[in-house]
Amino acid sequence: xxxxxxxxxxxxxxxxxxxxxxxxxxxxxxxxxxxxxxxxxxxxxxxxxxxxxxxxxxxxxxxxxxxxxxxxxxxxxxxxxxxxxxxxxxxxxxxxxxxxxxxxxxxxxxxxxxxxxxxxxxxxxxxxxxxxxxxxxxxxxxxxxxxxxxxxxxxxxxxxxxxxxxxxxxxxxxxxxxxxxxxxxxxxxxxxxxxxxxxxxxxxxxxxxxxxxxxxxxxxxxxxxxxxxxxxxxxxxxxxxxxxxxxxxxxxxxxxxxxxxxxxxxxxxxxxxxxxxxxxxxxxxxxxxxxxxxxxxxxxxxxxxxxxxxxxxxxxxxxxxxxxxxxxxxxxx
Ligand code: AMP
Ligand code: TRP
Numbered sequence: 137x138x139x140x141x142x143x144x145x146x147x148x149x150x151x152x153x154x155x156x157x158x159x160x161x162x163x164x165x166x167x168x169x170x171x172x173x174x175x176x177x178x179x180x181x182x183x184x185x186x187x188x189x190x191x192x193x194x195x196x197x198x199x200x201x202x203x204x205x206x207x208x209x210x211x212x213x214x215x216x217x218x219x220x221x222x223x224x225x226x227x228x229x230x231x232x233x234x235x236x237x238x239x240x241x242x243x244x245x246x247x248x249x250x251x252x253x254x255x256x257x258x259x260x261x262x263x264x265x266x267x268x269x270x271x272x273x274x275x276x277x278x279x280x281x282x283x284x285x286x287x288x289x290x291x292x293x294x295x296x297x298x299x300x301x302x303x304x305x306x307x308x309x310x311x312x313x314x315x316x317x318x319x320x321x322x323x324x325x326x327x328x329x330x331x332x333x334x335x336x337x338x339x340x341x342x343x344x345x346x347x348x349x350x351x352x353x354x355x356x357x358x359x360x361x362x363x364x365x366x367x368x369x370x371x372x373x374x375x376x377x378x379x380x381x382x383x384x385x386x387x388x389x390x391x392x393x394x395x396x397x398x399x400x401x402x403x404x405x406x407x408x409x410x411x412x413x414x415x416x417x418x419x420x421x422x423x424x425x426x427x428x429x430x431x432x433x434x435x436x437x438x439x440x441x442x443x444x445x446x447x448x449x450x451x452x453x454x455x456x457x458x459x460x461x462x463x464x465x466x467x468x469x
Contacts, residue, residue: 137169137170138169138170138279138280139169139170139172139276139277139278139279139280139311140162140165140169140170140171140172140278140279140280140281140282140316141171141172141173141174141272141273141275141276141278141281141313142158142162142173142174142281142282142283143173143174143175143176143179143214143269143272144158144159144173144174144175144176144197144201145175145176145177145179145180145197146175146176146177146180146190146193146194146196146197147180147193147197147335148189148193148196148197148335149335149342149344149345149346149347150197150200150201150204150344150345150346151333151334151335151342151343151344151345152323152333152342152343152345152381152384152416153284153322153323153332153333153334153342154284154345155204155345156318156320156323156380156381156384157283157284157285157317157318157320157321157322157323158282158283158284158318159201159204159206160204160318160384161282161316161317161318162201162206162282163204163205163206165280165282165316166205166206166207166210169280171207171210172210172212172276172278172448173201173206173210173211173212174211174212174213174214174272175194175197175198175201175211175212175213175214176214176268176269176272177190177194177213177214177215178214178215178220178221178268179214179265179268179269180193181261182259182261182262182265183245183249183259183262184249184257194213195434195438198211198213198437198438198441199427199430199431199434199437200345200346200427202426202430202437203346203423203424203426203427203430204345204423204426205426208437208440208441208444209440209444209447210444211441211444212441212444212445212447212448213441213445214272216442216445216446216449217445217448217449217452219275219449219452219453219455219456220268220271220272220275220452221268221271222456223271223274223275223452223455223456223459224264224267224268224270224271226271226459226463227267227270227271227274227297227301228264228267230297230300230301230304231264231266231267231270231293231296231297231300235293235296236263236264236266236267236293237263239266239289239290239293240289241265241266241286241289241290242262242263242265242266245262245336246258246262248336266290266293266294267297269290269294270290270293270294270297270298273291273294273313274294274297274298274301274310274311274313275451275452275455276451276452276455277310277311277455278311278313279311279313279314280313280314280315280316281294281313281314281315281316282315282316282317282318283315283316283317284317284321284322284323285317285321285322286322286332287315288315291313291314291315294313295312295313295314297310298310298311298312298313299312305462305463307462309458309459309462318384319383319384320380320381320383320384323377323380323381323384324373324374324377324380325337325340325341325342326341326343326355326356326358326359326360326374326377326378327340327341327355327358327359327360328341328360329359329360329372329373329374329376329377330373340355343355343356343416345420345423346420346423346424346427349417349420352413352416352417352420353413353417356378356381356409356412356413356416357406357409357410357413359374359377359378359409359412360374361374361375361378361405362374371398375398375405375408378408378409378412379391379394379395379398379408381412381415381416382394382408382411382412382415385412385415385416385418385419387411387415390411390415394407394408394411
């Protein structure tokens with residue numbers, strides 16, 4: 137059976153980009169594969185943050201993922217398996233400075249930090265972030281990693297690291313992981329469809345799955361449809377994004393009918409927006425109900441995740457025993 141692994145940062149909210157780009161796939165793949173999913177809290181320590189906020193956000197993300205349909209036995213919290221850090225140290229020895237320096241996420245986040253404050257603090261953790269991600273993935277001999285398009289470069293790095301490690305230590309030990317994309321691997325911001333939907337740009341640039349219905353409707357209704365720079369005869373990125381969202385909700389009939397209207401030149405953008413808004417509200421309803429159920433017994437949920445993290449840790453410890461053997465480090469008895 138093939139192994140699936142993926143992770144998400146505990147950033148406080150789960151947005152439509154996360155869901156349609158990755159989490160929807162996480163849930164579906166559980167029926168067919170051995171799946172391991174992770175709230176990557178160590179990764180969230182690479183940008184400026186407050187401890188109390190992180191503490192809260194880790195569990196918030198756990199609850200959101202479970203509400204979306206991730207099975208508790210498949211989910212764990214990264215820092216409860218500290219072997220991730222140990223493996224990332226070992227892999228740091230086979231990842232080059234040059235390749236890390238080429239990572240676009242590092243460049244983007246550095247730029248963001250320095251735009252906010254020209255003397256801003258860029259942590260060394262942010263620089264080695266992709267090595268920790270490679271450790272997450274390689275630890276569990278992962279074949280496929282369901283992620284959004286923005287993670288393609290990090291996946292390529294993980295493969296290079298695996299290959300270099302295997303060559304240096306003379307054994308085909310680590311699997312070369314491949315990304316797995318959904319049909320909608322890049323959702324754009326409705327407020328600025330030239331950018332991807334994400335939290336780093338601010339609140340209006342992402343639609344929160346667990347926010348309220350009125351806010352979803354409002355954000356979709358005010359979606360930018362014409363950015364003024366689309367060549368004649370081409371669909372503007374804003375319109376395309378609305379169609380993408382509609383397709384992602386599974387309303388193919390409505391999608392196809394509205395697309396036909398678009399092609400005939402009769403489409404009213406307000407009708408498209410209304411359809412998208414209602415489709416999204418209908419999608420998130422059951423997730424909210426599930427979240428309320430989970431919230432009714434928080435202790436039980438937390439305890440399940442502590443148990444699953446302990447189970448996952450056994451697998452990580454097995455990998456680390458083998459890695460220590462291969463790399464020349466001694467093991468405890
Ligand atoms: P993050 O919130 O950055 O930890 O991302 C979690 C997952 O969501 C990753 O697999 C990302 O690739 C995916 N993702 C984030 N933003 C988007 C987006 N706008 N479109 C598609 N996938 C996304
Ligand atoms: N870097 C990923 C992101 O920003 C999160 C992540 C960390 C991840 N470790 C991972 C994704 C391992 C997949 C596999 O979205």
